[in-house]
């Protein structure tokens with residue numbers, strides 16, 4: 027017998043109750059034979075059967091009435107005249123996993139058991155039988171038996187079955203559901219007594235993942251399932267992508283409950299399976315898909331997949347009317363079903379590491395894959411440096427060069443090959459060797475070439491790592507190695523960005539399908555800069571296809587122009603920066619400037635990348651970049667100004683901390699007169715300040731100081747950089763992503779410890795000054811039970827509510843829950859309670875039901891190496907800042923010439939000192955005056971408007987946290 031271990035999702039102990047002596051004996055025999063279990067203990071009233079990991083305890087509680095009920099239920103189950111699907115008649119089933127379903131089938135037959143096989147008995151994936159006590163027993167070969175909750179087609183939910191369900195549920199048969207982490211949970215939102223939107227109660231929303239798996243898909247599924255339930259709908263998952271639709275039936279289209287997706291945000295891959303399904307490309311496959319969706323009673327389908335999956339979704343949508351016509355004509359659906367499912371309510375959330383879908387800046391998984399690539403390249407750098415070697419690193423991305431391009435920027439690779447910018451055959455060899463030789467001649471010991479797997483030349487011939495390797499060895503005599511990263515790129519858990527993106531998009535997708543009417547175009551949920559948006563699926567698919575068409579037609583300019591503007595901006599930046607030391611500046615001599623950069627505030631990931639990118643971009647333009655070391659105090663005390671040379675900044679792009687040094691001293695604190703003196707001495711034409719709130723204050727001081735000090739009459743830009751993400755004028759500060767990932771990884775580890783200890787919650791102390799951004803976003807990324815932030819404080823009623831909820835949740839888990847609990851507390855959330863005191867209060871209030879411990883990540887939150895997001899955004903912002911300084915020269919020159927008549931309040935003039943920030947879906951420069959005077963709460967050192975408030979509500983909804991209104 028090969029019923030294998032472990033059982034799906036690990037739980038391996040179940041108890042069954044018999045109500046008569048005979049049925050008890052029969053059941054013991056039945057389980058011993060069926061599952062090849064040994065009898066470990068036995069007496070007249072109980073028996074423990076086990077083969078190690080699988081244990082079944084049978085108990086006898088003699089009760090004639092209950093026995094009669096159970097037998098009635100059993101015959102009802104086996105009566106084919108009522109319905110031929112046992113799962114529709116039984117409330118739950120006990121499901122075991124197996125590696126060899128055929129052998130199990132043979133055993134069932136040998137024991138002459140009643141059998142139901144799904145999808146058919148020739149090629150079964152799931153077998154059911156009924157035990158002598160009336161329980162439905164299943165054995166499955168499917169990869170993901172995530173829930174045993176039977177998916178009952180709406181049509182089968184007749185009154186009789188409903189009644190039966192209640193009868194069975196109320197009888198005293200106790201059992202443990204083996205293939206679900208939690209059992210017997212209802213779909214009700216935990217903290218709400220009733221459904222929030224009764225009118226939606228009939229809606230069934232299904233989600234599937236399709237195409238290559240991508241980190242973050244699990245967060246997307248979790249958010250969709252929980253949002254659907256929160257909105258009062260039923261939630262379904264379609265297993266194995268379109269394969270599941272084509273095959274259909276309850277083992278592929280499953281109803282799931284709140285608990286089924288607990289903890290999924292922290293898991294890699296996709297727990298509901300994915301596939302590349304050939305049959306769905308054929309009309310017959312899609313016809314089956316339509317039939318199965320209708321049979322399962324699904325009203326709306328959300329597809330999380332890449333360009334292919336969403337092309338399939340769009341085709342399915344456009345064909346739907348003809349598919350249901352055919353289903354009706356061939357009597358595969360009823361007239362009633364035809365009328366109800368007239369319109370296919372479908373929505374896409376883009377999940378793919380390739381980031382090749384038009385109209386969205388990022389696809390779920392792309393930044394996680396980029397993170398894996400950057401980590402690998404950072405590792406390779408070390409060994410390359412030791413041996414002075416060249417490495418050709420091949421990355422995924424199919425026909426899209428996004429991963430290669432962004433990795434090229436984030437790791438400051440020497441050369442990249444991407445399909446959107448194919449070189450002329452026979453010519454790329456010269457170009458590549460020239461750049462690499464230059465870099466080597468300046469003392470660089472490593473050469474990193476990143477090649478997209480879809481790299482081609484202008485004749486569409488593939489360029490392979492081996493081709494590049496040969497050139498480097500033959501022409502440059504470099505000791506060269508090839509590293510193909512492969513599926514490692516799709517591995518591991520999602521970075522914070524992907525978890526949050528997937529979660530917010532999942533919530534938005536549910537909103538979109540609930541708001542959809544027959545007249546609204548099917549949406550694709552996108553992200554543009556910092557804003558979740560809806561785009562017509564049909565347009566996104568068409569635009570994506572036109573990129574592929576343009577490449578095939580060798581119209582590469584068009585292909586590039588059809589990629590989104592951010593892609594083009596990244597590409598232009600990479601090309602400019604990578605030509606920094608070729609000695610041919612882009613601008614004529616009279617346009618070349620002296621531009622200074624200074625860091626102010628605490629270290630934040632991406633600060634060095636900003637300095638590196640600013641300097642290299644300046645060099646490529648012909649400007650002279652200067653660094654002011656150790657902030658304004660360094661300038662005043664030690665005249666710490668040095669020009670930046672290419673060879674001095676090698677490797678800075680990917681370093682943590684601040685290479686030029688940073689502190690919190692503002693110009694006024696340092697001595698603003700002396701600052702002006704040095705600005706005058708070095709004749710700076712522009713200044714870039716990188717830092718947090720002190721940097722913001724510094725820029726304001728310098729701008730106001732223009733009245734007295736003409737040296738400040740130059741364009742000045744602030745690039746916000748702080749883990750607190752509290753700089754007014756932007757929704758995103760460099761370093762906040764690095765910090766968020768550092769905190770998230772810390773929480774993942776702590777959560778695991780909490781899970782293993784069972785009844786334990788960790789209170790994690792989070793940095794961020796008066797800003798609750800980090801605590802809120804981390805709560806969303808790790809699925810924390812609660813977060814306390816300075817903006818809300820900690821009220822006693824809310825705290826007791828949260829403790830009550832924790833208590834209920836631990837009680838319900840009965841020690842079986844393998845999910846750790848986390849509470850995040852911003853350090854400044856309460857003046858009275860430290861994180862340790864909060865943990866003590868929670869422990870005391872829990873009164874032994876569970877305990878709370880404190881965990882303090884401290885400065886770990888400043889992160890080690892900057893995240894790829896912070897590196898690449900730093901580059902983008904630095905280049906934009908330099909361009910801004912270039913473009914405002916004329917205004918400032920004129921104002922300097924006016925001298926005595928200089929008007930500090932002139933709009934054109936004051937607009938030249940600006941905060942460079944992300945606002946909604948745009949990257950914008952906002953004059954510091956406007957931001958400081960109108961958008962800032964200077965006492966709290968915070969922006970007046972908190973842009974992430976909605977995120978807090980979503981984080982709470984998705985863990986079932988009830989908010990207490992405190993007036």
Ligand SMILES: Nc1ncnc2c1ncn2[C@@H]1O[C@H](COP(=O)(O)OP(=O)(O)OP(=O)(O)O)[C@@H](O)[C@H]1O
Pocket residue numbers: 236237238239268301302303304305306307308331332333334335336337338339341377378379380424
């Ligand atoms: N033109 C199409 N018509 C119908 N179905 C399609 C079409 N293109 C793709 N599909 C379906 O979507 C599935 C996934 O597509 P594909 O393999 O291209 O991956 P993807 O969704 O683009 O994701 P990724 O590229 O990240 O792996 C296909 O196996 C197929 O079932």
Ligand SMILES: O=P(O)(O)OC[C@H]1O[C@](O)(CO)[C@@H](O)[C@@H]1O
Pocket residue numbers: 238332378379380422423424479516
């Ligand atoms: O996992 P598979 O089927 O080998 O597919 C690999 C392909 O999938 C992706 O990882 C995602 O589309 C591509 O980058 C890669 O070309």
Ligand SMILES: [Mg+2]
Pocket residue numbers: 237332333334378380382424
């Ligand atoms: Mg694809």
